[in-house]
Structures are given as structure tokens and as C-alpha cells.
Amino acid sequence: MNNKEILTSYVYKLVASLYQAGVKDVVVSPGSRSTPLAYAFAHTKEFQMYRQVDERSAAFLALGLAKASARPVVLVCTSGTAAANYFPAIVEAKLSRIPLIVLTADRPHELREVGAPQAIAQPNLYGNQVKWSVDFPLPDEFPNTLPFVERHIARAVAIALTAPAGPVHVNVPFREPLLIDFQEKLPVGSFIESISQEIRPSEHAMNVLETAIERARKGIVIVGELAQDTDLEVVWNFIRHLQWPILAESLSHLRANVPNDCAKYIIDQYDALLKNETFKNIAECDTAVRFGSQPVSKPLMQFLTTVQPSTYLVIDEDPMFRDSLAITTHHVQATISRWLDDLTITPANTDPTYVEQWISANQIATHQVETYIQEMTDEGALVATLFEHLPEHSDLFASSSMPIRDVDTFFNKTSKDVRIYANRGANGIDGVVSTAIGTQLATKRDSYLLIGDLAFLHDSNGLIASRYQRCDLTIVVMNNDGGGIFSYLSQATVEEHYEELFGTPSGLQFADLARMYDAQYHVVRTIDEFAHVLDTPKEKPLRIIEVITNRMNNVQSHRKLWDSIGKELDEKWQA
Structure with missing residues (x-):
């Protein structure tokens, strides 16, 4: 076989093995060294391919897909810093027990550690943040190479899915030229299946x-x-x-x-x-x-x-x-x-x-919360208003920091079919937009993202995904011009340097960002305005509702609620 035939057989054996192991979704970012993999996935009708040019956001997009579907999702990127940009999402996947199959294309061995461009030390790049890592052999005609690929892909998927689930890393080196012959059918392998079972207590x-x-x-x-x-x-x-x-x-x-x-x-x-x-x-x-x-x-x-x-x-x-x-x-x-x-x-x-x-x-606490919602105008009351207007069969993704805490306080038990998601493995605010988009792409349900202004800025690149696939998502940005969570912590008691180090106000609003991504945009300042907008039908797949709030008012109002609940509890049990 010539080099192109060898490369084609190798790549399609890898892709076919992933399909045989039950993988259906792949997120691809553009790059040269990953060309053989990208071509094979794009031309294989058995896979649903999603695109995102920013690798950090792409990894969180895959995280959301895998989180909501409870199935492994493949990530594909080129060599160099592209692979390093996956790291935050891999950390979250490890701690949240989300199965990701990370395929990083790499330079061949003779171009490693010799100053070649776009070449970094990729084997074991993610350390103990992945469950398993393997450096694949180069495509060649050695008889055991393709059986090695087939069985190690099966092994990778099995490890990713075995409880506790988590990410695995497969580093795949390629020599140039990188073009392959497109095949209409995936090759049939000799490995049948990897069989696992649930863990029952003794x-x-x-x-x-x-x-x-x-x-x-x-x-x-x-x-x-x-x-x-x-x-x-x-x-x-x-x-x-x-x-x-x-x-x-x-x-x-x-x-x-x-x-x-x-x-x-x-x-x-x-x-x-x-x-x-x-x-x-x-x-x-x-x-x-x-x-x-x-x-x-x-x-x-x-x-x-x-x-x-x-x-x-x-x-x-x-x-x-x-x-x-x-x-x-x-x-x-x-x-x-x-x-x-x-x-x-x-x-x-x-x-x-x-x-x-x-x-x-x-x-008692529920009644106090219901009264609070009627009387107050802070973020808590606004978040509760969002919950009241969530439609049947919908999903809400909550950012870390204040949004998830307000969800924990104001999302009361209900007979409605509403599912709540969040990234609580590492509790970071990075990649929240992308994870929410991935979750929606997996569930295809009416989906909402509740996020603060800093977290939204942190992953505004995640919106690029909406240019490559339809993303039906309503993003509710609680804009209190800074890091609201710190107002509840001890740092808020020291006025000196507080705003520059913790409050970190940016003074930004998001009308121009919404316009750039052709998103439906609303800015609201009151509960009535917010409720009206939530009841307004979406005109575009992507909708951004910016809710202007006040950080200090939020703290005072939340503490007033907790004091009211505590007072009634004291009256009931101290009498």
C-alpha cells in the first residue's frame, strides 16, 4: 500500500472502532495535523459532528453533550497549544465524572523536542486529570498496528464509561502528507464488544x-x-x-x-x-x-x-x-x-x-420565600421569576458562583418536568456558555442558561458555536457589574482593594455582543419587565436577556430573607 492508503486504513479503523464502541457525537476544531481525523468524521454519516473553532470552548461544548446524554463524546484537535486549551474542561470532566474521549493529533516522533513548530510534549499532557492516556503508533503496514488501534479505542471508551466515568486521552501522531481517501462505509473490525456491568453492593x-x-x-x-x-x-x-x-x-x-x-x-x-x-x-x-x-x-x-x-x-x-x-x-x-x-x-x-x-x-421557609418573591426586586426574586416562567419539559443550566446558589434557594420542588444542570466538579465559571450549548444540543429541549456577567464574559467565545450549528438557547445574564459572590464573603468586610481585586466591575453591557451573533436581545431592570420578556416568544434561536441588578441590594435582600426565616423558626421552637 502507498502512504495515503496506509493513512486511510489507519484513520478509518480508529473511527470505526469508536462507532463500534457506541460513540455517536464528535466535536471538531480546525487544524492541520488533525486533518485525517477531521475528514474521516465529517465524511462518516454514523456520527453527529459539531464544530467550534475555540478549543477551550469546544471542550466544554463536548462536556455539555456528554453530561446531558450520559454518553461518551469525542474531541478532536490539532497539535500544540490547541490540546492545552482542552485542559479546564478535562479537569471538570474528571471531577464531574463525564466520559470524554480526547483525540489530540500530534507531530511524529522525529519532530518532538527538536524545535519543530506547533509541537509540544503531548503524551500524558493531562497528567492524572484523565483516567487513562495512550500515545498511539504512527500509521504503518505492521500487521498488529490496526488491531492495536481497534482494541485500544475499545479500551479507551470502556475506561471512560466505567464507574466512575471520566475523560481519557488518545494522542495520535501523523506524518505528512495528511490527506486520505474518503470511504463510504466503515470497515468491519474483529473486536466484538467490551462488556461491563453495574456495581452492586455486597x-x-x-x-x-x-x-x-x-x-x-x-x-x-x-x-x-x-x-x-x-x-x-x-x-x-x-x-x-x-x-x-x-x-x-x-x-x-x-x-x-x-x-x-x-x-x-x-x-x-x-x-x-x-x-x-x-x-x-x-x-x-x-x-x-x-x-x-x-x-x-x-x-x-x-x-x-x-x-x-x-x-x-x-x-x-x-x-x-x-x-x-x-x-x-x-x-x-x-x-x-x-x-x-x-x-x-x-x-x-x-x-x-x-x-x-x-x-x-x-x-415555613417556603412560605417566606414566596412572600419574598412578591415583595423584593433583587436577583433572588428575579431568579424565582425565571423559575415560575420555565415551560414544561425544559432545562436550566446554572453557572457557578451566585446563580447555582440562587437555584438552590429559589428552585422549589415542582411537578413540572424541569432539569437543572451545572458544572460543580471544579466549581469554575469557565466554559459555562459552551457547556450550556452542549447540553441543549444533546437534549433538544427548551433550554435556559442562568449566568452572571463575569462568567458570561469569560466564555463569550462559546457563542461562536451558534454560527456552525443551530443552538436554541435563552441566556439570562444577571449583570451586577462584577463578582457578586464575593459580597457574601469575608473579603467584602475589607473596603480597601475590594473593588479592584474582587468586585472587578467591567462597566460592560451585552447589546453589541448580541448583535454580533445575531441574537434576540432584551435588557430589563424590573421583575415585571423580566416576566414580560420571558413570556414573549423567541424570534431567533439564540436569545440574550440582560437583567441589570445591584450587588449590594442583592446581599441585603438575601440576608433579610434568611433573617425572616430564622425569626419564624425561633418563634415556633423557642416558645
Whole structure:
């Protein structure tokens, strides 16, 4: 075979192996060295190809696709700093357990470390931020090269999907020339499939969990962000039988589509409740069971650290379970699945008064929030207005910093089908626009992004994706001219240097940015204006609603809400 034939066979074997392993989506950024891969993916009808010229944004776009679809997504870029720009999203994917298959094209071995252009040390570029990394051989006629490619691609996808899921890195070197012959059909491989199975707890672990539930007098269940493919019905069945307070984070997907017979047990105001000393004393538990990641709420983390439940069970698919508080007493390694239905749940010693206290306190806080929404005009009330206007079968992506915290406070349990997403692995504000776009491309649902002005500026390049594929997204930018989250932290008590280092006002608004991307644009300053715009039909696929707010007013209003909730809790339980 000539060099072009060798390269063509090699690249199509790689692409076919990805398809055989169940991969359907690929995000490609332009570049010379990745030409063979880009051509093969573009010409193969079995793949859905997405384009984004900015590699950092492209990686977050792939992250959103994989997050919402719960399927692995391929990233393709050229050599050099293009690959380095993937790093922030790879970090998020590792911590959020999102399966990404990162294909970085590279210079051949003889052009490495000799001063060749666009050549950096790419093997093991991402260190321990990926689950596995491999440097592929160059395309050649050696008989074992194509079987190596086929099996190592299967291995890469299997590793990416094996719980806990995460990113893998395949570095692929190419010599020039880089052109291939287009093929209409993918080659058939000799490797059949990689078979995996869910992780079920041992019989001993099941007994430990059943015994803990049976003995508990004051038990709570904490549900953080769950894997996107979690069968929520088994969780609802568990809740029905257990009848304990369920502290459900918004990212758990347990605050929406709530069955009537489970609704009263869903505690969605725990963050506000646990700011109150009176209620914290009442809420002391002897047993806690946690599913999913650790929640956003700092008051909840402080509460658990103080209480130190005598039994604290974490159910997690990773043996390196997440426990930054160092209070776990039992770790059950398992994916959340039908084994929950096999548990014999007999909460015989549960104190019904304790359960009712949680339910009653949650009702008090919910009523205070509803009153707050009617009376206040700050970001919290505006965010609550957004939730009220979210249509059935819609998604909301929340940025880190204040948006996710306002979601945790103001997104109350509902029977509506609304799903909440966020990047809470590394909790960064980078790549939020791109991840939201990727999420929408995966779900094809009515989608909204709630984001602050700084985070929006941080990933404004993410909007480039809208020029290459249709992106149906409403972006709500809470513009308080700076970093609102710092107003709640100790830095705000030191006036000197606060604005220049933490507030960081830019003085920018986004009408021109919306015009550049041909987005429908609205700027609003009141709740009534915001509600009206939300009820106005979209005229373009991309819509930007800029909401002008005041940072200091937000802090004062939020604290007033927490004080009101605390006052009513004190009146009820100090009488």
C-alpha cells in the first residue's frame, strides 16, 4: 500500500472502532495535523459532528453533550497549544465524572523536542486529570498496528464509561502528507464488544444499610448531583418506603417531576433552615445516608461537621468516595440501580416528630420565600421569576458562583418536568456558555442558561458555536457589574482593594455582543419587565436577556430573607 492508503486504513479503523464502541457525537476544531481525523468524521454519516473553532470552548461544548446524554463524546484537535486549551474542561470532566474521549493529533516522533513548530510534549499532557492516556503508533503496514488501534479505542471508551466515568486521552501522531481517501462505509473490525456491568453492593453492604435504617431514630437522606443516567424511579421508591426527610439538591433532579406521595419528604429549603441555630439543634441526626456528590450548600456541610452523625453512609460508585468532611462511617460502593428495590426497608425506630419538624420547617421557609418573591426586586426574586416562567419539559443550566446558589434557594420542588444542570466538579465559571450549548444540543429541549456577567464574559467565545450549528438557547445574564459572590464573603468586610481585586466591575453591557451573533436581545431592570420578556416568544434561536441588578441590594435582600426565616423558626421552637 502507498502512504495515503496506509493513512486511510489507519484513520478509518480508529473511527470505526469508536462507532463500534457506541460513540455517536464528535466535536471538531480546525487544524492541520488533525486533518485525517477531521475528514474521516465529517465524511462518516454514523456520527453527529459539531464544530467550534475555540478549543477551550469546544471542550466544554463536548462536556455539555456528554453530561446531558450520559454518553461518551469525542474531541478532536490539532497539535500544540490547541490540546492545552482542552485542559479546564478535562479537569471538570474528571471531577464531574463525564466520559470524554480526547483525540489530540500530534507531530511524529522525529519532530518532538527538536524545535519543530506547533509541537509540544503531548503524551500524558493531562497528567492524572484523565483516567487513562495512550500515545498511539504512527500509521504503518505492521500487521498488529490496526488491531492495536481497534482494541485500544475499545479500551479507551470502556475506561471512560466505567464507574466512575471520566475523560481519557488518545494522542495520535501523523506524518505528512495528511490527506486520505474518503470511504463510504466503515470497515468491519474483529473486536466484538467490551462488556461491563453495574456495581452492586455486597450482601454485607446491603445488611449494613438495612440495619442502619432500622436502628435510626433521627435519620436524613442527602441527595447531591447524581449520574445523569440514574434511574430516578428506584430513588423515588426508596423515598416512599423510607419516609425520612430528603435533603434534595437541585442538581439531583429530585425537585422536579416530584410524585405526590413523595412531595412532603422533599426538603428543598435546607440551606436556609440550617443557617438558624434553633433549628440546627432540633435537626441533629443520628443517621445520614448520602447519594451522589456533596451538595453545594455550605450551611449543610457545616451542620454535618458539627453534628457528626454516629452513622453516616455514603453510596458512591467510586472506592475513592467523596468525603471532604471526613465524617463517613460506612462507604457502600455501588451505582444507584435496581438493587435499591431489593432492600428490606423497616424504619421501625424512626421518630415521627423529627420528620414532621423538618416538614414543618420547610413549609415555613417556603412560605417566606414566596412572600419574598412578591415583595423584593433583587436577583433572588428575579431568579424565582425565571423559575415560575420555565415551560414544561425544559432545562436550566446554572453557572457557578451566585446563580447555582440562587437555584438552590429559589428552585422549589415542582411537578413540572424541569432539569437543572451545572458544572460543580471544579466549581469554575469557565466554559459555562459552551457547556450550556452542549447540553441543549444533546437534549433538544427548551433550554435556559442562568449566568452572571463575569462568567458570561469569560466564555463569550462559546457563542461562536451558534454560527456552525443551530443552538436554541435563552441566556439570562444577571449583570451586577462584577463578582457578586464575593459580597457574601469575608473579603467584602475589607473596603480597601475590594473593588479592584474582587468586585472587578467591567462597566460592560451585552447589546453589541448580541448583535454580533445575531441574537434576540432584551435588557430589563424590573421583575415585571423580566416576566414580560420571558413570556414573549423567541424570534431567533439564540436569545440574550440582560437583567441589570445591584450587588449590594442583592446581599441585603438575601440576608433579610434568611433573617425572616430564622425569626419564624425561633418563634415556633423557642416558645
